[in-house]
Amino acid sequence: MEESIERRAHSGIFKNLYYAMKDGSYHTRLSFLIMGFGQISRGQLGKGLFYLGVQAIFALYMIFFGGAYIGHLFSGDLGSRLAGEQWNEQLQIFEKITGDNSFLILLYGVVSLVIVFLFLAIWQMNVKGNYDNDVRERQGRALTTFSEDVQSLLNEKFYIPLLIPPFVGVLVFTVMPLIFMVLIAFTNYDYAHMPPGKLFDWVGLSNFKMMFSLSGNGTGFAMVFLRVLAWTFIWAFFATFTNYFLGLIFALLINKKGIRLKALWRTLFVIAIAVPQFVTLLLMQKILDGDGILNAILGTRILWLTDQRNLSLLPRTMIILVNIWIGVPYTLLMCSGILMNIPTDYYEAARIDGAGPSRIFFHITLPYMMHITAPYLITQFVGNINNFNVIWLLTGGGPVDNLHYGGGTQAQSTDLLVTWLYRLTTDQNPKYNVASVIGIVIFVISATLSLITYNRTSAAKSEEAFQ
Numbered sequence: 027m028e029e030s031i032e033r034r035a036h037s038g039i040f041k042n043l044y045y046a047m048k049d050g051s052y053h054t055r056l057s058f059l060i061m062g063f064g065q066i067s068r069g070q071l072g073k074g075l076f077y078l079g080v081q082a083i084f085a086l087y088m089i090f091f092g093g094a095y096i097g098h099l100f101s102g103d104l105g106s107r108l109a110g111e112q113w114n115e116q117l118q119i120f121e122k123i124t125g126d127n128s129f130l131i132l133l134y135g136v137v138s139l140v141i142v143f144l145f146l147a148i149w150q151m152n153v154k155g156n157y158d159n160d161v162r163e164r165q166g167r168a169l170t171t172f173s174e175d176v177q178s179l180l181n182e183k184f185y186i187p188l189l190i191p192p193f194v195g196v197l198v199f200t201v202m203p204l205i206f207m208v209l210i211a212f213t214n215y216d217y218a219h220m221p222p223g224k225l226f227d228w229v230g231l232s233n234f235k236m237m238f239s240l241s242g243n244g245t246g247f248a249m250v251f252l253r254v255l256a257w258t259f260i261w262a263f264f265a266t267f268t269n270y271f272l273g274l275i276f277a278l279l280i281n282k283k284g285i286r287l288k289a290l291w292r293t294l295f296v297i298a299i300a301v302p303q304f305v306t307l308l309l310m311q312k313i314l315d316g317d318g319i320l321n322a323i324l325g326t327r328i329l330w331l332t333d334q335r336n337l338s339l340l341p342r343t344m345i346i347l348v349n350i351w352i353g354v355p356y357t358l359l360m361c362s363g364i365l366m367n368i369p370t371d372y373y374e375a376a377r378i379d380g381a382g383p384s385r386i387f388f389h390i391t392l393p394y395m396m397h398i399t400a401p402y403l404i405t406q407f408v409g410n411i412n413n414f415n416v417i418w419l420l421t422g423g424g425p426v427d428n429l430h431y432g433g434g435t436q437a438q439s440t441d442l443l444v445t446w447l448y449r450l451t452t453d454q455n456p457k458y459n460v461a462s463v464i465g466i467v468i469f470v471i472s473a474t475l476s477l478i479t480y481n482r483t484s485a486a487k488s489e490e491a492f493q
Contacts, residue, residue, distance in 0.1 A: 039150055046157040054156040061149060064156035072172035077152045084145045092138030099135040102228050104128040104213070109222045129221045132213075136206050140197065204469075211462035217455045226459075233459045237467075247460070250435040255467075257342070258442045261417075262410040264346045265353070270403060272350060273357025274395060278387075280358075281365050292362065295355040303352055307419035310348045314420075332425040338439035341421055345440060349416050364398050365391070400483035407479075408472045412444045423449060443468050 046054050053064035061081040065074030088096075098104060105126025159169055170178075179187060211233055213219075219226035240248045280291050313319045314330040321327060333340040368391065376386050396403075417423060423441035431437045436453050437446045443464055450461040 042154055042157065043150065046153050050157050051160050054153065054160055057152055057156045061152045064159060068159060068169060070169060070172065073155065073175065077148070080145070080148055084141070087141065092134070092141060095131055095135040096138050096142070098131045099139070104131050104227050105225045108225065125222060126225060127221045128225045128227070132209060133206060136202055136209065140202055207462050207465050210458055211466055213459055215458040217457070233463045237460065237463050246433050247435055250431050250433065250437050253430060254437055254441055254443055254446055257440070258411055261346070261442060262407050265349045265410040265413065266403060266407045268346065268350050269353035269357050273354045274361045276354065276358045277361035277365055281362060292359070295358050298355045303415060304419055306352050307348070307416060311420050314344055331421050334425050334427050334439065337430065338425055338427060341425065341440055345416060345420055348420060360399070360402070361395065364395060368394055401480060404476055404479050408476055411442070411472060412468065413442065414444050414448065417442055417445050
C-alpha cells in the first residue's frame with residue numbers, strides 16, 4: 027500500500043492531480059482553491075505564505091490588468107476606439123482621445139497568457155507538495171522544515187536556482203516574441219493598420235492564403251515566394267558545400283607530407299578570419315561595384331552585382347564566390363584539426379591491402395570527416411538559410427527585378443527569405459503580417475531540416491563509430 031502511494035506521488039502531472047483530489051486529505055483538497063493552505067495548516071509557514079502570496083498577486087494582476095487583455099484575445103477584438111481628437115462643446119476645445127492600441131493589446135495579452143501558464147505550473151507544485159505531505163504523514167515520516175527546504179535548494183536541488191535566470195531570459199526574449207510573431211501572422215497588421223492612429227484585427231488564415239495561393243499573375247506573393255524560396259535553397263546548398271569541400275581539399279593539401287611552411291599557410295588563412303566579416307563584405311562590394319576596382323583593372327563595365335539578365339545569374343554567382351572567400355578559412359582550420367586526429371592505423375591497414383590515394387580518401391578520410399562534421403554541416407546549412415550579412419552587405423537583396431519580383435511584394439532578385447522579411451518590416455510601406463508568415467515558414471523549414479537530417483546521420487545513429 028505504501029509503495030502504491032509513493033508511486034502515485036511521483037506520477038505524471040495530471041495523474042498526480044487526480045490522485046491528490048481522490049486520495050488527498052482535506053489539507054490537499056483545499057489547496058486546490060487556496061494555495062498554501064495545506065502547508066500553513068501543517069506549520070510550513072514559509073512555503074504556505076509563498077504560495078498564498080503568488081495566488082494573491084496573480085488574482086490582483088488578472089482583475090486589474092491581465093484579464094482584460096486575455097479577454098480581447100479570445101473575443102477576437104484587438105481594440106475598437108481610435109485615437110484622435112474630439113470636440114468638447116462645453117469647453118469649446120478639442121480634447122485628445124487616447125484610444126486603443128492593437129499592438130499593446132496583443133502584446134499584453136501574450137504576456138498575460140504566459141503568466142497564466144507560469145501560475146498553473148506553480149499551482150501544480152503547490153498541490154503536489156501537499157500530496158507529498160500526505161504521503162509522508164501516512165508513512166510516519168516528519169515533514170520538511172523551512173531550513174531543510176533551503177538546504178535542499180542549496181545542495182541537491184541547486185540546479186533550480188541556477189536555471190531560473192536563463193529560464194526567465196529564454197521566456198522573455200525568445201518564447202514571448204515567438205508567440206507574438208506567430209499571432210501577428212493571423213492579423214492584418216500593416217502600413218494601413220498601424221497603431222495607435224489605426225487598429226488592426228484578426229483575419230484568420232488570409233495571410234497564409236495570399237502567400238501560398240498560386241492563382242493570379244506571375245508577380246503575386248505566391249510566385250515571388252516560390253522564387254525567393256528556391257534561391258534560398260540554392261544559395262544555402264552552394265554556400266555550405268563549396269566552403270566545406272574546398273576547405274577540406276585545402277586542409278588535405280596543407281597536411282600532406284612533403285608540403286613545406288605548413289604553419290605559414292595556416293597563418294594566412296587565420297589572418298583572413300581575423301578581418302571582421304562585414305569589413306570584408308563591404309570591401310568586396312566596392313571592388314565589384316560597376317565603377318569599382320575590378321572593372322577599372324579589367325577595363326570593363328560589367329555589372330557584377332546589379333546585372334538583371336538571366337534572373338540575376340551574375341550577381342548570384344558573385345555572392346557565392348565571395349562567400350567562398352570568407353568561409354573557406356573556417357572550414358580549413360576545422361578540417362585540419364580533424365585530419366590530424368584520424369588514427370594512422372586506418373591508413374596503414376589500407377596501404378597494406380593495396381588501396382590507392384583515391385580509395386583511401388573515399389573510404390576512410392571522407393567517411394570519417396562526414397561522420398564527425400555532420401552536425402556542423404547541418405548547422406551551416408540552416409545558418410546559410412538565415413545568412414543575412416552576406417546578401418545584405420553585398421547587394422542589399424538587389425538588383426530590383428520588377429518583371430519577376432513585382433506586384434507590391436517588395437522582394438528583390440537576390441533576397442533570401444530572411445532579407446525579404448527584413449525588407450517587409452523596414453520598408454516605407456511595411457507588411458508585418460506577411461513578414462510574420464515568412465518568419466513562421468523559416469522556422470518550420472529550419473526546424474524540420476535540422477531534426478530530420480540530424481537523426482538520419484551516422485553521427486546520431488552510430489555514436490561509437492570511429493572511436
